[in-house]
Amino acid sequence: MSANKTQPTSESVQAFLDTVQPERRRSDAQALDRLFREVTGFEPVMWGPSIIGYGAYHYVYASEREGDFLATGFAPRKSALSLYIMPGYQDFGDLLDRLGKHKHGRACLYINKLADVDQQVLAELIRAGLDGLDKIWPVRAAP
Numbered sequence: 001m002s003a004n005k006t007q008p009t010s011e012s013v014q015a016f017l018d019t020v021q022p023e024r025r026r027s028d029a030q031a032l033d034r035l036f037r038e039v040t041g042f043e044p045v046m047w048g049p050s051i052i053g054y055g056a057y058h059y060v061y062a063s064e065r066e067g068d069f070l071a072t073g074f075a076p077r078k079s080a081l082s083l084y085i086m087p088g089y090q091d092f093g094d095l096l097d098r099l100g101k102h103k104h105g106r107a108c109l110y111i112n113k114l115a116d117v118d119q120q121v122l123a124e125l126i127r128a129g130l131d132g133l134d135k136i137w138p139v140r141a142a143p
Helices: 013-019 023-040 091-097 118-136
Strands: 043-048 051-060 064-076 082-084 110-113
Touching: 013 023, 013 043, 013 051, 013 082, 023 043, 023 051, 023 064, 023 118, 043 064, 051 118, 064 091, 091 118
Parallel strands: none
Antiparallel strands: 043 051, 051 064, 064 082, 082 110
């Protein structure tokens, strides 16, 4: 069985954040880093070239596929801030209704700019996603 394409690296999170363009996206990414650190209590780790992860978990599916992945995190993409905070099997509709302007997929939340959302609600959402994940697969510090 093949490993996940996205793996933790030894690259510096701060060095990566310093390269984010444009300036507004970099500022939002730095603010998100502070928020994720505060809410999760984990030090960030780069996962692949552009995802900043906080915590990790080991999963084992019924298909016997298993691996490790980031518990929560974000990527400051060109088109939006992509936040990986919602396990795809949970319903956070009440929090999302209070969040502000966003889009979401099964396990990703997309925000154009941090000013578009209520950061207190975002903190609640990060915590809820992490707590929900931990009930299924224990969350630990990333390698």
